[in-house]
Amino acid sequence: MPDKAEHADAYTKQSRLVHGDWKQAELDYSHALTPPISSSVTYSMDSSVFGGKRPLEFLMELDDLSKLPFYIYARFDDPTWSLLEHKVALAEGGETALVFGSGMAAITAALMANLSAGDEVLYHHVLYGNTHGLMTGRLPRFGIKTLSLDFNDQQALAGAISEKTRIVYLETPVNPLVNLVDIAAVRKVVDDAEKRLGQSGQIQVIVDNTFPTPFCQRPIEHGADMLVCSLTKAMGGFGVDLAGAIVGRKDIRLGLVMFREETGGVLSPKAAWNVVTFGLPTLSVRMRAMQASALEIARFLDDHPKVRKVNYPGLESHPQHSIARKQMRDFKGNFAPGSMLYFELDTDDDRAIERFTGHVGDNAYCLSLAVSLGHTSTLVENPYNMTHMLMSEEDKEVMGLKRSGMRLSVGLEDAGDIITDLKECLARI
Numbered sequence: 001m002p003d004k005a006e007h008a009d010a011y012t013k014q015s016r017l018v019h020g021d022w023k024q025a026e027l028d029y030s031h032a033l034t035p036p037i038s039s040s041v042t043y044s045m046d047s048s049v050f051g052g053k054r055p056l057e058f059l060m061e062l063d064d065l066s067k068l069p070f071y072i073y074a075r076f077d078d079p080t081w082s083l084l085e086h087k088v089a090l091a092e093g094g095e096t097a098l099v100f101g102s103g104m105a106a107i108t109a110a111l112m113a114n115l116s117a118g119d120e121v122l123y124h125h126v127l128y129g130n131t132h133g134l135m136t137g138r139l140p141r142f143g144i145k146t147l148s149l150d151f152n153d154q155q156a157l158a159g160a161i162s163e164k165t166r167i168v169y170l171e172t173p174v175n176p177l178v179n180l181v182d183i184a185a186v187r188k189v190v191d192d193a194e195k196r197l198g199q200s201g202q203i204q205v206i207v208d209n210t211f212p213t214p215f216c217q218r219p220i221e222h223g224a225d226m227l228v229c230s231l232t233k234a235m236g237g238f239g240v241d242l243a244g245a246i247v248g249r250k251d252i253r254l255g256l257v258m259f260r261e262e263t264g265g266v267l268s269p270k271a272a273w274n275v276v277t278f279g280l281p282t283l284s285v286r287m288r289a290m291q292a293s294a295l296e297i298a299r300f301l302d303d304h305p306k307v308r309k310v311n312y313p314g315l316e317s318h319p320q321h322s323i324a325r326k327q328m329r330d331f332k333g334n335f336a337p338g339s340m341l342y343f344e345l346d347t348d349d350d351r352a353i354e355r356f357t358g359h360v361g362d363n364a365y366c367l368s369l370a371v372s373l374g375h376t377s378t379l380v381e382n383p384y385n386m387t388h389m390l391m392s393e394e395d396k397e398v399m400g401l402k403r404s405g406m407r408l409s410v411g412l413e414d415a416g417d418i419i420t421d422l423k424e425c426l427a428r429i
Helices: 005-010 013-019 055-061 078-093 103-112 130-139 154-160 183-197 232-236 250-263 269-279 285-305 323-328 350-362 393-399 416-425
Strands: 097-099 118-126 143-151 165-171 204-208 225-229 242-246 307-311 340-345 366-369 376-379 404-409
Touching: 013 078, 013 285, 055 307, 078 097, 078 232, 078 242, 078 269, 097 204, 097 250, 103 130, 103 204, 103 225, 103 232, 103 242, 103 250, 118 130, 130 143, 143 154, 154 183, 165 183, 183 204, 183 323, 225 393, 232 242, 232 285, 242 250, 285 307, 285 340, 285 416, 340 350, 350 366, 350 416, 366 416
Parallel strands: 118 143, 118 165, 165 204, 204 225, 366 376
Antiparallel strands: 097 242, 225 242, 307 340, 340 404, 376 404
């Protein structure tokens, strides 16, 4: 009987994210339309040696861990993780993927597994609040130098790269301002700097792809070495599980598997199963609907007299709309500006801002005052006082974050209903 998976390459990513491939080197669930959930913490072994070697020796000499099962203990690997990792790698266009217990666990692993005391990290000056805390507080405690700058100033980026630079880290679109960074331009600056320094391949470009998801943007196609993402958000889609992932070349896998095993940032099989079964198969359908609504809502806000500014990549008024058109494309090549937008209320009065957020929290039907994003429900948050509240006033100013700024993650409600709620909230200013 022919194996359907043999013909999978002929189909679109949207279809392949629905159907699997459930047959891998690690396992064969090819007759299951919905795969089972693994539930074993430990696994029996036929021998204490693998190919004549002790487990650690075997691991250290293995070129491609993704091609062979290594089920010993659930911190090393898990069959349900394997299903999810194959799908995430497929969606993002990478050779391999590793899943973690949260997006921050993935980000921490991508950084710490590739850095040592004395190394330097350059990061774009607008970041998610907890990632910013990692850059400014945690990494320096281990002797790692971190430097914030605007990656859209390519001359400044080129001048900041030194012989000690090991990672260039960015988000695009950035959290929470929804501005963009040109990934290909950053790649070129890094490549030129490495040639100048005579140290090819020493610097890794890492991109957080959480906001757009692979439906809208695949950083590896534009020159990123590695990407990180929170599967908790739109990839998972339903707000029921914490999860994260790293995607890149197959040679990153062994070091990250060992880091994950040693630090314990592992994902539960049940959470992995939810993303495999519900999140990824519905990603394309959800993102199409949410970004269509996002454009309609962005246009409404852009025309509203009580809104000072709107950042949405789908608007021609976005300062980097041309970059969005180049690097934000769906699986079929269509422009895909995503479902995230940022807007500023036309007021600096804290009481007026609180009346807006209070009406969102207490009265709006389709809007929820909540952190997170990519949910089926539309989420509004005030980053200055919520996701980025731990940042210093100075860092917020450098970032360009205003007290009146609101981040909006568009859900699956009717766009007209969302606009109705926004009108009511804006009327309270």
